[in-house]
Amino acid sequence: MGPLIPLGIIGSEWDLVIAILIGFAFGFILESSGFSSSRKLAGVFYGYDFVVLKVFFTAAIVAMLGLLYFSYLGWIDINLVFVNPTFIASSIVGGIIMGVGFISGGYCPGTSFCGAAIGKIDAMIFTAGMFIGILVFSEAFPLFESLYNSGNLGSLKITETLGISAPLFVFVVILVAIPLFYIVTRIEKKVKKVNY
């Protein structure tokens, strides 16, 4: 029966409405996980707070399990789910820029809006910087165009690249994630508490 939009069960004119509803939920969860604090976010880089790692790993595992179970029960046709194409060269460059921005600014794009929404001045400056970046990129797009489109590998799936089955991959990720959660929690307890 799913995915709902590609199969026309929900018309594509609802895209924006659904996006807004998901956006509210996403923002709420980011804020309630404490992601609107740049100190908490940067903690994963400095080794005193690993909530980012825990939240995103958990989200990935829940989504993977959910998709595979839905697919198994025939609730979703997994072949119709959109997979972002991989542009390897621009991904690497973009990843470096994103990483530098994240560590120096203390936010990622989504969380900066959460921070700005609850009145954090650093987050507001971060979002302003982001808009400047968008403007510069858009105006200078012809300069970046060849890089932007380079290294297209198509819609890759990690299970296909590794040649293993999806359930096996999910199980391995779970087996890696749980000891990882345990270890980072131990580290968190050892290091000095940081006041947010």
Next chain:
Amino acid sequence: MNLKYSLLAAILVILGFVLLILPAKEQLPETNPEVLQYELNEVTHFISTDKVAERIINQDPTLLLIDVRMADDYLNYSLPGAENIPLKEILHPDWDDLLNQTDRDIVFYSNADVYAEQAWMFARRKGYKKLFVMQGGLNNWFATIIQPTEPPETSSTKEIEAYQFRKAAGIYFCGGQAIVSEVNPQDALVITRKNKKTKVEGGC
């Protein structure tokens, strides 16, 4: 360690493990029934005998003819270059290499439409692409290509051209019958002259 976290971790491991040991769900690359019905109603999967003849004559490399009749019939008569896959064997894995492709147009034919249509349906349901049925089968092939009926003289140019093509194609497939003109050219050019002048008769 917090009991709540241990419980959640255990649930994740169990869910992951169950997923791992669930029997693999067979996902046949089936064509959606609605798509199939649409394709069947829209008769876009038919290809005319004229078109097939034209493509055989032009040695079109993208044409793959599949004779779905029994082997005996195939050996008795078949179209040039056709492969024989009897209808019963159409889903046999041996033929997968031949049928599972996108480079060539696969054209099924039998004596009439029925078996070819069934073959088309099975193959389409299995998810093969670029499948066609030769309209009318070999009966129609004989009626149109091998022994075309001459259209009345009042027919449109298009029909007459189609007839001429069919006639030529028939000669191509059945070997040359030298076209002997019914009129001997020398006879045809006998011109009987009239006397130029008649004798002056009478007068005053």
